[in-house]
Amino acid sequence: MTTSVALFGGSFNPPHTGHAQVVLHLLHAGFDEVWVVPACVHPFGKEMAPFPQRAEMLRLALSDFGPKVRICTVESELPGPSRTIETVEELIRRHPDHHFTLALGEDQVPDLPRWHRIEALRALVPFFFVGRGPWTPGEAAVRIPDYSSSEIRRRFATGQDAGAFLHRRVHDFIVAAKLYGASPVRSQPAPPRTAIVGLGRVGGSLLMTLCTAGAAPLWCADPDPERRADAQQYHVAAYDDWMLAYKAAPEVDFLLFCTPDSWRPEVRPGFWTTSPLCLHTGGMHRPSEVFAHLGLPPERLGILHPARAVPSSRTSLSGSLFSVTGSAPFMERILPLLECLQATAVPVAEEDRMVFHAVCALAANGSQVLEQAAVDLFSRLGIKPGASRDLVRRLVSDSLEAWWLLGRAGFTGPWVRRDEKTAHSHEKELMLMEPGVAKIYSDLKSEAGRWLVPIAQTDPDPGPGDGNLPEKP
CATH class of the missing domain: 3.40.50.620 (HUPs)
Incomplete structure (x- = not known):
């Protein structure tokens, strides 16, 4: 074989x-x-x-x-x-x-x-x-x-x-x-002692990231035998019951609950023999709501939510952004874990978490919705799907480059030039082809008009060097 x-x-x-x-x-x-x-x-x-x-x-x-x-x-x-x-x-x-x-x-x-x-x-x-x-x-x-x-x-x-x-x-x-x-100028701190409850996309990715950083969790727990088998490939003890694992396995500093937002862990009185920091990776609820039945003080409870897409359980989270919600003592105690993940923490107050996550969802997914609409419309114009995607990818790449280089002045198109006639023609043609996209175009034009820097234009179709972007060498 x-x-x-x-x-x-x-x-x-x-x-x-x-x-x-x-x-x-x-x-x-x-x-x-x-x-x-x-x-x-x-x-x-x-x-x-x-x-x-x-x-x-x-x-x-x-x-x-x-x-x-x-x-x-x-x-x-x-x-x-x-x-x-x-x-x-x-x-x-x-x-x-x-x-x-x-x-x-x-x-x-x-x-x-x-x-x-x-x-x-x-x-x-x-x-x-x-x-x-x-x-x-x-x-x-x-x-x-x-x-x-x-x-x-x-x-x-x-x-x-x-x-x-x-x-x-x-x-x-x-x-x-x-x-x-190298010289032994200072000793390295011991890696944080962690355990992971739930080995879905976020839990599995945290497991992989910690293992490859040389800070493998001491144990993990998930009722799914296939997920436990994946964890055992990293030589990490895997249990089907997290409460049994807590009692049987070595003491940990951080308990990472990578479970659905609706899940509520509950323990009987006298369960805890130590006081680990308990972190939930969801973003829907307050720490006090998620951990209402754990019987631990508020300073031991918090939210650690990856502010990024996690497409699979094998996504590296090293260097990622995480929104962190919790008390001041919690924010201080979580630092060793963040350093191990090479993560950047974004403190988010409990009352701001919904707006924060809504803006994250908008920023992370809004452009893809528009890009897919553009690909579909290009394809309907007779451009092959592969060429349509390449065209959209190039448009997005060049636009982002201009935005980072010039700020608001890096935007282009009739909105920036205040060319209402051309913009109206765009809407009219889009309405005939795809009314839903035409509405998005109209809404974006209205919103952009409130904050985009107007660029004075005498020619509605400027040539190279006359518009918003510098000429390429």
């Missing part, structure tokens, strides 16, 4: 939590195994930490993943600089019953044209890109946080803290070995 293997190569100088998330994505993409292949001698002459130390750091960073993840040191056995095609050819020779796919990180994409026998390599194995690099159609891709090994090295060399980007074991190894100019 053929074994499908993702080969994830790189310098790993040092390996960071972004690399660990790549491994997770590859496992979830369906590969039987992931082989992580550190380069022995960089083909472009870049200096790296000694190979044995980088291999050991990889082992420390990935040892929690179990037997499906393997550190492959084959490049240390080959002569000369590490060339990917020679590595792949050697592995195919040694393992003819394996089907290899080459996983490439974003930082490797710019160098691909310089790779030795790159076209032969493309013909030999399929590519699977990870990151935000420019891949060609037909080559699968996943996205990871934008972490940089060079930035981590710079932080160590300048005496700054790099622990947020590294598994704790890797950080301690670097400091002990004095790699990258």
Whole structure:
């Protein structure tokens, strides 16, 4: 039986939590195994930490993943600089019953044209890109946080803290070995002790994010056996009853209730043997409403709601925005968890939470509604769906660029020029084609007219350099 293997190569100088998330994505993409292949001698002459130390750091960073993840040191056995095609050819020779796919990180994409026998390599194995690099159609891709090994090295060399980007074991190894100019100027705080109740999209994503940051929860709970099986892939104890878990498992500092807004945990008197901080990830209700039957003081209760889309239980929440609602003591106590998540907290008062979340929903989803309407209408005009999406994507990208560059003056179109005649013609034609979109157009025009900066125009159809955007060089 053929074994499908993702080969994830790189310098790993040092390996960071972004690399660990790549491994997770590859496992979830369906590969039987992931082989992580550190380069022995960089083909472009870049200096790296000694190979044995980088291999050991990889082992420390990935040892929690179990037997499906393997550190492959084959490049240390080959002569000369590490060339990917020679590595792949050697592995195919040694393992003819394996089907290899080459996983490439974003930082490797710019160098691909310089790779030795790159076209032969493309013909030999399929590519699977990870990151935000420019891949060609037909080559699968996943996205990871934008972490940089060079930035981590710079932080160590300048005496700054790099622990947020590294598994704790890797950080301690670097400091002990004095790699990258590191010195034990201060000890790293122990990661927060957490537990997660509910392993849906938010709970599963928090589990993944904490694990890849080297701060795996001590336990989790969910009645769904499939979700518990997913959690056990991270080597985290999984229970079907959170109250049983609390009594049986080690003490935690934070209990994260990633449960529906309507769910109300209830315990009997005398249940608590400790006083963990209890956080709910929903945004609908006040902490006192969600936790009305827990019997804990108000300063131990709060809301930690991700202010972003969480499309799956494998979404990295590292670096995300979270709205936080709770008392002043709660806001202070939650800081270690936020630091571990590299999260930015947005304090939201209880009475403001509905407006805050309404504005978040509007900002997060409003543009997509309009963009989909534009794609549909372009398609009805005879433009192919793929071309319609490309056109809308380019329009949105250019408009956002202008907005960030020029502020309100970066808007364009008849609204800004106060060209009522053209705007009325737009509405009239849209009404014939799609009345619902015409109404949206009219409402947007009215709202925009209240706050957009008018741009004086003598020509209703300005040429390059005469409108709101600067000429491109």
